[in-house]
Amino acid sequence: MTQLNIAVAGASGRMGRMLVEAIAAAPDATLSGALDREGAPCIGTDAGAFSGQLAGVAIQSDLAKGLAGADFLIDFTRPEGTLQHLAYCAEHGIKVIIGTTGFDEAGKAAIRAAAAKTAIVFAPNMSIGVNVTLKLLEMAAKNFSEGYDIEIIEAHHRHKVDAPSGTALKMGEVIADALGRDLQACAVYGREGVTGERDPSTIGFATVRGGDIVGDHTVLFAGTGERIEISHKSSSRVSYAQGSLRAARFLADKQAGLFDMQDVLGLKAAPEMTAAQDLGLSALG
């Protein structure tokens, strides 16, 4: 069994803690290092202390120390942090799994450029459920292309700093691509005041923030006399952590290149109708 030496960035964050636990429980993974922001109270403490199971790895802010011995970095932080970590990893041949959301176009371009030097999985949602849902949405959008208004509703915890969520934006992209529309041109982010009637070519986004909601996404196809809703609801961050480990295993034999979770899960290759048949939806065709 190939042993994966993995460092975790944002080790004291919600996802960082979950990743440290998931790595400790995985027989093929070892926590080689842990990073967090300079000046954070967790620096110097054991990365496993949050879960009560010591990992024997102190959280560092110095990249050279935190990434010594790492073959992979799993990064769920903020765009500016991820881009700093990525630059170091690209120079040192460390493969990177990026879960961080909220990148601007320049940030995404920097990730594409880094992929020439190291192997990267970059995905706004690492869960298997969401990634299969993206395939369902592609299929649904093609079948509801006329006469159905499309709205994407997402809900997250009160601490989330970016909106709409990366997952909601990805759902919008998948639907827009399936319909031959440009998301940048057709997205409507929230409504207020006298908006006029709904333009049927738009894709609407609505954002809810509150409490400890882990992550809910619903796509509504609203037609005449019927509504179809495709929803995914996360009840734990464990699915994001397990997906990240799966991404690391996928990268083990890659030297460079940019991949997403559809690549990791082999969903890009699956022909659309095979997916429909697998799901017992062949009547759609």
Ligand SMILES: NC(=O)C1=CN([C@@H]2O[C@H](COP(=O)(O)OP(=O)(O)OC[C@H]3O[C@@H](n4cnc5c(N)ncnc54)[C@H](OP(=O)(O)O)[C@@H]3O)[C@@H](O)[C@H]2O)C=CC1
């Ligand atoms: N792709 C996916 O499947 C998922 C993606 N996410 C995304 O992951 C990211 C993190 O989410 P979450 O864990 O909830 O967030 P948290 O705020 O709980 O954790 C973020 C961690 O990163 C650290 N950090 C913040 N800024 C920097 C920086 N500039 N440099 C280094 N470290 C930094 C934080 O330190 P400090 O506390 O000191 O600021 C904290 O430890 C978000 O973008 C979120 O949308 C979340 C879940 C799933």
Ligand SMILES: O=C(O)C1=N[C@H](C(=O)O)C[C@H](O)C1
């Ligand atoms: O911030 C979060 O919590 C989450 N962020 C990701 C996103 O923006 O889509 C994934 C998941 O929904 C949780």
